[in-house]
Amino acid sequence: MTTPSSAALREAIQAGYPDHADAVRLYGPEIYADPAGLYEEIRRKHGPIAPVLLDDDIPAWFVVGYRELHHVTSQTQLFGRDSRRWNMKDFVRPDWPLLPYVGWQPTVLFTEGAERQRRTGALNDALDALDRTELTAVCEQVADLLIDDFCGDGEADLIRQYAYPLPAHVMVRLFGLPEADLPDVVRDVTLSADMTEESGPAYARLRERVSRLVTEKQARPGDDLPSRLLAHSARLTDEEAVLDIQVLVAGAHGPTANWIGNTLRLMLMDDDFSITLQGGRSSVGQALNEVLWKDPPLQNAPGRWAVQDCELAGRRIRRGDMLVLGIAAANADPQVQPAAYPDSGANRAHMSFSHGEYGCPFPAPELGELIAKTAVEVLLDRLPDVDLGVAPEEVRWRQSLWMRSLEALPVRFSPTAPMGQEAVWSGPR
Ligand code: HEM
Incomplete structure (x- = not known):
């Protein structure tokens, strides 16, 4: 299998992902210094559904809003788990680092x-x-x-x-x-x-x-x-x-x-x-509950794929687009923060086990x-x-x-x- 050139990838992004012109790169050593700060900055700049680039600048949507994450994980008819519908799958190389997580398997x-x-x-x-x-x-x-x-x-x-x-x-x-x-x-x-x-x-x-x-x-x-x-x-x-x-x-x-x-x-x-x-x-x-809010064991989950064109928090999502579930980011959403902090001891409404059928x-x-x-x-x-x-x-x-x-x-x-x-x-x- 030959992988399309980066010029072809750039063209595909420009044509299909206009919002990704100023997308945040969600890879590289610098993203690990302060993930919570990074998620916050992404939310501030881009809102609850942020355009991001994964390794090799492959575009995806990062769901960082709590309400939006709840919506995406609940609406299985709109956001599915079958990654064969991914519209970028022909653009990733066979040894793309995230392929073990998102490549379809039976x-x-x-x-x-x-x-x-x-x-x-x-x-x-x-x-x-x-x-x-x-x-x-x-x-x-x-x-x-x-x-x-x-x-x-x-x-x-x-x-x-x-x-x-x-x-x-x-x-x-x-x-x-x-x-x-x-x-x-x-x-x-x-x-x-x-x-x-x-x-x-x-x-x-x-x-x-x-x-x-x-x-x-x-x-x-x-x-x-x-x-x-x-x-x-x-x-x-x-x-x-x-x-x-x-x-x-x-x-x-x-x-x-x-x-x-x-x-x-x-x-x-x-x-x-x-x-x-x-x-x-x-x-x-x-302490176990506090960790689920602040340092969830799975901080992001690789995904859902849009079943059809739709709109989500003002973003135009196309059929086959990939969405990354921002679990830690959603838990830190200021809209739920007052309930979560400072005493998150009794509040179990975090998204750390994700939600819904999947x-x-x-x-x-x-x-x-x-x-x-x-x-x-x-x-x-x-x-x-x-x-x-x-x-x-x-x-x-x-x-x-x-x-x-x-x-x-x-x-x-x-x-x-x-x-x-x-x-x-x-x-x-
Ligand atoms: C006995 C322990 C556990 C078992 C047997 C288990 C099993 C599983 C399985 C089978 C899935 C795949 C679900 C699917 O797509 O059908 C899954 C997904 C998941 N699990 Fe667990 N799990 C365990 C513990 C945990 C813990 C401790 C956490 C984090 C606090 C966790 C968080 C998640 C998340 C975030 C997903 C992804 C769901 C999504 O894509 O929406 N799990 N788990």
Whole structure:
């Protein structure tokens, strides 16, 4: 496949995207310095639906208004998930960095209508059947195992050694994988969420393992998530089951890991949530919610595609235009701010799980919260004097347009003895 020249791209933009003459570039190292400030500036200059340029100057619309984001995610007949209707798809090179997120694949993510209901219906039911008490027990056990691994050291990186491996462990256990496979699968789940050169190979290994898992569960069903998915009345084909299980793993792992990491950061760095103070534990729920408002684990989501020409907040959107969901920006919209701040503790009207038929599937936010809350609480119980191990300004965010995640969260604490459970996995070193 040959990619059109940049002259052809410029022509296509001039013809089809007249508003994009002064569009903001949503790529390059400078956008990562202060994302909240950048979103605010974009809103001030361009309003709630902003013309932006993605990598290689590919045009898109950035939905930064709260009301507009609600509208776009609710109106599935106007804004769809099938990216095959994208009017810029012939202008992107085969190795365009955002292609893994927006290029059409036969997974549940890109389905619509009756097919969407069949596929998400199966996922929702399989997730909803999870016993919450059992899930809490699994999370506690995994948390204790991971802490056992570093509690004698007096220091740790809570991202690499805790927030990232924890939900990966929980997921693979829910999937009924043999104990012997845990280390490899946990490593690949963690690596594939990492957006490094190791992510692609890890993702491929994971696909191969999930494929074998589906064959195994077809032959010998168990009391686990894949078996429930395969037995569902939606009658998923094996290929659909493999693809959607992998969507489930990726959908659960990265956002939940970031939620844990961002909450621990807030509790360690913000005096209002200081975890070393008595009563800190009771503020865990509040800190989790504050993170959803201020540092949502998925700060932007790649999208929706306009089903037909329409107008949105005074912008002319053409059929096939791509819209990027500005989740963090919408949460910070001054129109909802008075309700959100300063005490966002009880207000759950953020857009951090997105919204509507294509949003995070209905039992998932509750399950993600259960995992994240248990992870933070167990850490506070086990390491009550945990404190930041570096100066606050050395705690850095990763450079990603989509994920809001930390590079590392180094901490110090008084060394303690492991609880001595049987160690089934000992994280990447
Ligand atoms: C057990 C944990 C979780 C599971 C199993 C899960 C699963 C999923 C799945 C399967 C999707 C794809 C939805 C679709 O297009 O059909 C999705 C989307 C999404 N999830 Fe989750 N998720 C989890 C946790 C989270 C967390 C913790 C967050 C953030 C706080 C989150 C935020 C989102 C967002 C923003 C989307 C994109 C929706 C859109 O495009 O509108 N998820 N999730």
